[in-house]
Amino acid sequence: MRVVTQRRMTTDLTRTYPFGVFDKGGEDASVSSRTIHDLSYPKGDFINDYTDPTSNLKPEYHHCDAVASEILHAKREHPEVEVEIMTGDVASAFRNISIHSNSAYLVAGWIEEKNGIIIALSVPFGWTGSPGFYEIVGGAVSHVHGCHYNDANPIGFFNYYWVDDHINVAANVGRILNDLDRSLRFAMGAILGAGGINDENFTPWATRQRVLGLEFDSTAELVRMPQTKIDKARRILVAVYAVTVLSCKAYRPLLDSLRQLATCIRAARSFLRRLRIRERHLHRFESDTVFDEMKQDLFWWWQVLHRPQLNGVSITIKRRLYGIFQPTTTPRHHIEVDASDFGLCALDITAEHALMYRYTPTEIGLITDCKGDAPNSFDINYRELLSCAFAVHAWGPRWVSDSHDNRRPRHVHFRVDNMSAVACWWETTYRIWFSASHVAGVDNVRADADSRLSANQSHATLFSSLTSGWTQYPATVDVQGLTDIWRHISELTPLPIPRTTNLNDH
Structure with missing residues (x-):
């Protein structure tokens, strides 16, 4: 990464965009945060708008009900022991993908306070094409991991992944848990090198584990929304309920919070769809009026979030339709x-x-x-x-x-x-x-x-x-x-x- 301290020297050679900082994992952004390169700014003149969508790779991921199916499969094969889950992810996922030197100048960043320009040599977090290109690497890690096998898994290990998050599920029998942990680490190291393994985010094996923001419990056979996310959704709803105009930027955290709730409560699907329709027609710099009928929907969500008995869906409901678990x-x-x-x-x-x-x-x-x-x-x-x-x-x-x-x-x-x-x-x-x-x-x-x-x-x-x-x-x-x-x-x-x-x- 190169830092050019005199912006005027590079004005004609680069396109610069600001950075944004968002909270990560529900923590204070001043302590733990995620930096996003705002490549959708300024309005009408940004790199994401100029990117040809037909040239981007489209990542293909399986729904997280695959984890539920594997839990049930392991419980059927080994009903006498506990089925456990562990997760691991890649360190600085997008930084492992290099950007062509002829294109690096198009995604430069500008720190106004320091009068500095940053030119990174990897795909930025904020470019519309980054997830698709990372899928090549993420898919390779998953493939290598899935090709390994042992006596308990003769056709290969379970290898579910979503972007840089990799999930293992297995019955606690013999050395199965150790074998899966070693296999995933080997796959990451083989594709990305030792620096690609994020040791801090490799969780211990447990019967209750956070997977893609939801809590999977293999003993109770339930998928729940974590309490921290419920509390966050309540705060967002209260804030939205208080305003008369809602910006596109404010819509995003609202939909993100309620999307997981709709996964665990089927009745919420139609309410989420109405919010999506309203948000879909908004440009990022536009706002939408919060009418009384929308407030009634928000009040419905608020009541659901205050009913603990509604939080949880059985993992025996395996098939997915429109983002909802369905029975088999x-x-x-x-x-x-x-x-x-x-x-x-x-x-x-x-x-x-x-x-x-x-x-x-x-x-x-x-x-x-x-x-x-x-x-x-x-x-x-x-x-x-x-x-x-x-x-x-x-x-x-x-x-x-x-x-x-x-x-x-x-x-x-x-x-x-x-x-x-x-x-x-x-x-x-x-x-x-x-x-x-x-x-x-x-x-x-x-x-x-x-x-x-x-x-x-x-x-x-x-x-x-x-x-x-x-x-x-x-x-x-x-x-x-x-x-x-x-x-x-x-x-x-x-x-x-x-x-x-x-x-x-x-």
Whole structure:
């Protein structure tokens, strides 16, 4: 690296960009920080804008559910011992990638206070092409590590990585843990030299380990969001809730914090998508108005962050769809639900149980008003959601008692007109995993007839013929009225609106 102290000597020969400093690992930026070369400045005249995106390599990484799959695989192979995890990373990852001498002048840095220009000979942290080019080296390290084997891993070691973070998972049997540790260090040294090994960030083997910002627990078979990140997300939400205008720069830490939360709580996916849509259309120097509807979303996030029971997803839910863990197990219970203008119903096909609720005159009036465009939210989507909630409230405890392994969730599958009606708030309460599939109204005969029992006798006759011998569950007194049902099932305790006088309050 060369430092040129007279900027005027190089003005015509280099393009200089400022540096930025951000906190690293949640620590104070004045103590431990990450330096970023701001190659997206100034507006309309920066190197990232001039970089041809078609010439950049596109890194390809596997989702972190691969770690969950390997934990389960190791537990199946060695059920009598603990499965442990360790992580290690490369020292100064991007500095291991040299930049062509003919291009070095394009990514020079300028320290205004010292009147100094810095010309580095490696790809900078801040250039849009750096991750793709580092992927060549990171992939080589992973390949060398994965080609090693022992008696317990005859086809090669598990070799998950993400940029410069490398993850090992293994059962604590014999010398397996030592072999994997030595193999990863050898691979880094072979590709990058001894200086490429970051000894400080090689963790000891443990059953609970931080992986890509999430906490994997192989004993409890859970993936959680660490408490430090929850606290940080709370502080960011309070700060955003207090303003009326949000810059693109302020959007980034908000999305980064909530993205991991959405990985652990499926219901958060749609809320995160709305924030992404708003941020995607912003230039880095633009701002967006924080409307009331956005504040309502932020308040929802704030409530979720104050509910510890929602933090955690079972690693048995392995497949990934749209960034969310999905189940691979066969459903233990199949539930048919429906809602009409007369009532709600839920049918447990597996156990041959039926549940029906008739609307009160007040509720029928709300339905009529809603059809007349009254903003009371008593539409069919809300009512179909309540039919699912009916089933969980009535049968959730029985589903729990039927299980022999409290660590792994039971898979309950709903057949419903509106697939989005299946909510996820009760999954962590009963250790249940919900899934849903669409059923056409013309095929939903049993549930449709049950929801219309009070309409006329023909529906009652049809329903009786289709459910002969089933156990009937009338709505109990303590949940009469849809509002009372919602309050009872979700167990909502109203939280105060986030205070905005102190941005450190969480």
